[in-house]
Amino acid sequence: MAMAMAMAMGFATAVKFKASSIINNSDHNHALDASYVKRAAELSDKSAGFTSPHPNFGCVISTTSSSRNVVGEGYLYAQGTKPAEVQAVEAAGEYCRGATAYVNMEPGDCDGDNTALSALIQAGISRVVIGIRHPLQHLRGKAIQALRSEGLQVDVLGEDLRSVSMEDALKSCLLVNAPLLYRSASRVPFSVLKYAMTLDGEYHTITIIFIQTCYICTISSPFLTGKIAASSGHASWISSKKSRSRVFELRGRSDAVIVGGNTVRKDNPRLTPRHGGGHLPMRIVMSQTLDLPEVANLWNVTVVPTIVVTQRGARRSFQKVLASKGVEVVEFDILNPKDVVDYLYDRGYLSILWECGGTLSASAISSGVIHKVHAFVAPKIIGGKNAPSPVGELGMVEMTQALDLIDVSYEQIGPDMLISGYLQPIPDLTPVIPSVDETSAIDPSLSPYDSPIIFFYKTWDPYGSFSNFSPHPIKMPDENGGYVTWSSVEHYYQAHKFVGSSDPNAQNYIQEIFLSKSPEEAARTGRKLQREHPDMVRCDWENVKTDVMYRALKCKFLMNPHLKSMLKSTVGCVLVEASPHDLFWGGGRDGEGLNYLGRLLMKLRSEFLSDDDDTLNPPQVSTTCEDT
Numbered sequence: 001m002a003m004a005m006a007m008a009m010g011f012a013t014a015v016k017f018k019a020s021s022i023i024n025n026s027d028h029n030h031a032l033d034a035s036y037v038k039r040a041a042e043l044s045d046k047s048a049g050f051t052s053p054h055p056n057f058g059c060v061i062s063t064t065s066s067s068r069n070v071v072g073e074g075y076l077y078a079q080g081t082k083p084a085e086v087q088a089v090e091a092a093g094e095y096c097r098g099a100t101a102y103v104n105m106e107p108g109d110c111d112g113d114n115t116a117l118s119a120l121i122q123a124g125i126s127r128v129v130i131g132i133r134h135p136l137q138h139l140r141g142k143a144i145q146a147l148r149s150e151g152l153q154v155d156v157l158g159e160d161l162r163s164v165s166m167e168d169a170l171k172s173c174l175l176v177n178a179p180l181l182y183r184s185a186s187r188v189p190f191s192v193l194k195y196a197m198t199l200d201g202e203y204h205t206i207t208i209i210f211i212q213t214c215y216i217c218t219i220s221s222p223f224l225t226g227k228i229a230a231s232s233g234h235a236s237w238i239s240s241k242k243s244r245s246r247v248f249e250l251r252g253r254s255d256a257v258i259v260g261g262n263t264v265r266k267d268n269p270r271l272t273p274r275h276g277g278g279h280l281p282m283r284i285v286m287s288q289t290l291d292l293p294e295v296a297n298l299w300n301v302t303v304v305p306t307i308v309v310t311q312r313g314a315r316r317s318f319q320k321v322l323a324s325k326g327v328e329v330v331e332f333d334i335l336n337p338k339d340v341v342d343y344l345y346d347r348g349y350l351s352i353l354w355e356c357g358g359t360l361s362a363s364a365i366s367s368g369v370i371h372k373v374h375a376f377v378a379p380k381i382i383g384g385k386n387a388p389s390p391v392g393e394l395g396m397v398e399m400t401q402a403l404d405l406i407d408v409s410y411e412q413i414g415p416d417m418l419i420s421g422y423l424q425p426i427p428d429l430t431p432v433i434p435s436v437d438e439t440s441a442i443d444p445s446l447s448p449y450d451s452p453i454i455f456f457y458k459t460w461d462p463y464g465s466f467s468n469f470s471p472h473p474i475k476m477p478d479e480n481g482g483y484v485t486w487s488s489v490e491h492y493y494q495a496h497k498f499v500g501s502s503d504p505n506a507q508n509y510i511q512e513i514f515l516s517k518s519p520e521e522a523a524r525t526g527r528k529l530q531r532e533h534p535d536m537v538r539c540d541w542e543n544v545k546t547d548v549m550y551r552a553l554k555c556k557f558l559m560n561p562h563l564k565s566m567l568k569s570t571v572g573c574v575l576v577e578a579s580p581h582d583l584f585w586g587g588g589r590d591g592e593g594l595n596y597l598g599r600l601l602m603k604l605r606s607e608f609l610s611d612d613d614d615t616l617n618p619p620q621v622s623t624t625c626e627d628t
C-alpha cells in the first residue's frame, strides 16, 4: 500500500543499494545472467495495475567483478516518467563503470532523445543483456544497434544467449509484456476472460485433480460445468473477498472491462478497480437489444466513463437517454466480439478484461478474440439444472474438440483456486521477413536481426519504384528473336501466364494484357483471365513465375540506371513488399507472407553490387513449357 501510494504520488521508483549490503554472487554462468533478466521482468511488472497497461520496463545493474553484485535497479512507472535504465544508473552511481545492465525489453524511445540509451552509455556500462527485442517494428533493433555502435556488448536472449535458464527468463519477459506483443503481432488488444464459478458441475469429486480437470472441461465440455450464478441469476458472491480483490487488480491492469447486457440487468455492476488508486479502465457494455435499465451504476460516469456498444438503429430513444447521462454509444452494423475488439484496437487499447456471463464469453471464444482465461473456482456447491455456466454453447460434441490451455498455472487465493492459462500462444515476434536462414542465403551481408527493413508497396512510397506497378517500360525479347516493349513489369508478368499455351485464345489474352492502360489494369485482367480460364495458364507457371519476374525486374533496373543506383543504395536493408494481401510476392499484414518480390530485389542487389560491369543487354526469357 505504501508502495502504491508512493507510486501514485509519482515518487521515483529506483531502489538504492548500499555497497555494504550487496548480495555476493559467486556464480558466473548464464544462470546468473538469466536470473538478473528475470528480476528486471519482475521489477517491470510493479507498476501494472497502477498505470495504463503500457510497456513494462525494468532494469538491473550488476558489477562485472567476480562477485557480480547488484548495484542498481529501477522500473518505469508510466509512460513519460523516468526510464528504468536512468533510475538504475542513478542508483548504481559510480558502480556503473564497466558494469552490466539487464533489461527485460529493448529500450524504446518516444521523444527521440534516447534518454535510456544515453544514460547507459554515459554511465560507462560495458555490457547490456536484453530479454526481448522491442515488439514495435519501428523500434525493434534500433537501441541494440545504437548500443553496439557505441562499443557496448549487447546480448539478446535467444539470439546471443541460449540455455534452459535463458528460456525461462525469456518467458518472463514475454509474459510481462504480453498485451503489447499480442497487439503488435495480431493487431487486436490482449483479451482476458475472467469468471468466478462454483465447484459443482454434473460430475463432482472434490480433489485438486478434479478441479484441474474441471477447469479445462469447463471451457469445452457439456458434461462438466461449474456455475457462475444461481438458477435465479444471483451471483454475488461466488468467489471470496480475497479473490475479488485480485479481480480489482486485474481490472487495474486493463484498458477496458467488458460485460454483456444481461449482466447489467442481473448484477448492476460497477466494474471499477477498488484496489487503492491507480489506473481506471473504461467500462464497456455489449448489448444488441439495448433493453437496459434506465438507472444503473454503469451510467454514473463521474469517475469512470462507460461505452455502450450496440446494433445499428437499436432503441434510438434509449441511446439519447444514455447520451444525456454522458454514456458514449457506439453502433455496429452487426454487433460481435471481433468487430468490437478491432474497434478498441483502433482506439489504442492494449488489454481487455471480459467479465461477462457464459453467452457472451462463448461468442468471444468462438470468435477467437480471447487469449487468456482466469477461472476463480470457489469451494461452493449451488446446484440447479438451469444455473448458468461460465462458457455457453461452443458447438463442441466430443472431448477431442476441447480447447487445451497453454502454460496453465494454479494459485490458491484464500479458499479459492485461481486457474489461469492461455488459449493462444504468446506470439513470437523474432523472425523478420524473410526468415533468419533465408535472409543470409539471399544476401550474406544481411543480418536478419539487425538489418533495418525497407517496406515498399504503392508507387508513391519512398521506394515505390521497386513496385511492379511503377511506370517503367521494359524491352524484352519475344518468341521471334525480336524485342517487345512492355509498359511495365506487371504487364509482362501477367501476360506470361499465357505465353507458350497451345490454345489459340491465349494469344488474345496476351494481347489484352499487353494493351492494358495501366499496371493495375494489367494485374486485374491477368488475374481475372487466370481465374476464369485456369486451363489456359501455361502448365509450368508455378515453376517459372519467379524466373519470369526475376528477368523482368533485372531488365527494369538495367534499363533505368537511377533505379539501379537506388536499389544498390539499400544495401544492408531487408526489402519487403508491404502487400497485406499477396502472401507470395508480398510480406503480408504481419510478416506471414513469403515476400518473393523483396527476395528477388535483394538477390538482384547482391548481383549488381558484385558486378559493376553490367551492360544494357536485356536478358533472355523462356517462353514455352519446353524451353524453361
Ligand SMILES: NC(=O)C1=CN([C@@H]2O[C@H](COP(=O)(O)OP(=O)(O)OC[C@H]3O[C@@H](n4cnc5c(N)ncnc54)[C@H](OP(=O)(O)O)[C@@H]3O)[C@@H](O)[C@H]2O)C=CC1
Pocket (backbone or CB within 6 Å): 194, 195, 196, 197, 227, 228, 229, 232, 233, 234, 235, 238, 259, 260, 261, 262, 263, 264, 266, 267, 286, 287, 288, 289, 290, 291, 335, 336, 337, 355, 356, 357, 358, 359, 360, 361, 363, 388
Ligand atoms: N460469476 C461470474 O464471474 C459472472 C457471473 N455472471 C452472471 O451471468 C449471468 C449473465 O450471463 P449472460 O447472459 O451469459 O452474460 P452477458 O450479459 O454478460 O452476455 C450476454 C449478453 O451480451 C449481449 N451481447 C451482445 N453481443 C453479443 C454477442 N455477439 N453474443 C452474445 N451476447 C451478446 C446481449 O445483451 P442484450 O441482451 O442486452 O442484447 C446478451 O444478452 C448473470 O446471472 C450474471 O450474474 C456474469 C458475469 C460474471
Ligand SMILES: Nc1c(N[C@@H]2O[C@H](COP(=O)(O)O)[C@@H](O)[C@H]2O)[nH]c(=O)[nH]c1=O
Pocket (backbone or CB within 6 Å): 195, 196, 235, 236, 237, 238, 239, 243, 244, 247, 259, 263, 267, 268, 269, 270, 271, 272, 355, 356, 376
Ligand atoms: N459474481 C462474481 C463476479 N462477477 C462479476 O463482477 C461484476 C460485479 O462487479 P462490481 O459491481 O464492480 O463489484 C459482475 O457483474 C460480474 O461481471 N466476479 C467475481 O470475481 N466473483 C464473483 O463471485
